[in-house]
Amino acid sequence: MSLPAYFISDAHLGVNPPGARADREKLLVEFLESICGKASHLVIVGDLFEFWYEYNDYVNRNHFELFFALRELVRLGCEVHLLCGNHDFAYGDFFPKSLGVQVHRSLVLEIQGKKVYFHHGDGVAKSDFGYRIMRRVLDFPPNRFLFKQIHPDWGMALARFVGRNSRKIGESREINLQEYLGWGASILKRKKCDVCIHGHHHISGIWDVEGGVVASPGEWIWKPAILRMEEGGLSLEML
Template identity: 75%
Template sequence: MSLPAYFISDAHLGVNPPGAVPDREKALVRFLESITGKASHLVIVGDLFEFWYEYNDYVCRNHFDLFFAMRELVKSGCEVHLLQGNHDFAYGDFFPKTVGAQVHKELVLEIQGKRVYFRHGDGVAKSDFGYRLFRRILDFPLNRFLFRQIHPDWGMALARFVGRSSRKVGESRVIKMDEYLHWANRMLKKTGSSRCILGHHHVPGVWNVENGVVASAGDWMKKLTYIQMDAGELNLNEFRTLG
């Protein structure tokens, strides 16, 4: 019998906005420990961090316990995959080389006899046009090089300030789920998949569409929700062991 697979997204570790679950990174470490040796796959569907940038000799020490828990999960035989989000798209080789977690922009996996397509989901909605342009600017090689010249402490502080500002703007944005579901339905057909897992919009749920099933784990901020896949079925759960 196949082991279950787990999908989470949008933890935005590194910030504690109003309404966030206290010590949610510690809860995430406990969650990873609870599935170690009991999971075939863990896919983090983007925005694990509020901000991520790799320097040649610098990695944020605040997440050491998380790195260790992920490494132990990999050593137990679980495939761990990280998707780039709109907050943590600047991954380098730290996770593949040191932790053993693979990094992707999008991903297709065969799990429990089902073809599953993963994408964070930023830039999907028609209203994300301005963001798509901004992302191109941020991801331009020259701009990435210039940012690398900033001292890591200053760079992290600047990025968190920008992140807080963008979050305040985003709080008033209306989520149009029909746009995400329409796009996901097209991608199911395009990739020959029967399951599509998205993040980004922070809306937890499982939806049936014409070409398969679309699911989102919501976020690991205000509710510690995750998707568990058993025998091809997608189930939305909440991690409650916080003590």
């Protein structure tokens, strides 16, 4: 019998909006420690951090326990993947080189006889039009270089300010779940996959669609949740 696989999304570590679970990074580390040697895969489906940017000689010290837990998971044989989200797309080589965690924009894995497609889910909704433009601006190599010239403490403060304001705008936006389900069904057909797993809209669920299953682990800000795959079946667990 194969080991279970686990999927999580949208922890947004580094920010604590009103009502957020204050101990969620500690809870996440405890969860990672609990599955060491007991999981075949862990896929973090984007927005692990509220903001992430890598400097040549700087790593955010606030997340060291998380880094250690991820490295230990890898050391004990778990395949760990991290997807870029709309808040943390500026990864460099720290995760793959220092922790053994593979970083992707999107990903297809064969797990327990199922072909599974992973993507954060940003840019899917029509309401993400403005974000798609802004993402191209922020991810433009010369702009990333310029941001790198800012002192890390100032850069983080600026990013948190922008993130807080964009979150306020996003909270008033209505989620059209059918957009995501329709997109997921089209992905399954185009990629010839059985399952599509994404995050971004913070709604946890498992939905049958034409051609397979679309699922989302939900979020870790207010109601931490885990999507688990065992013997090819999916289940949700709230922590």
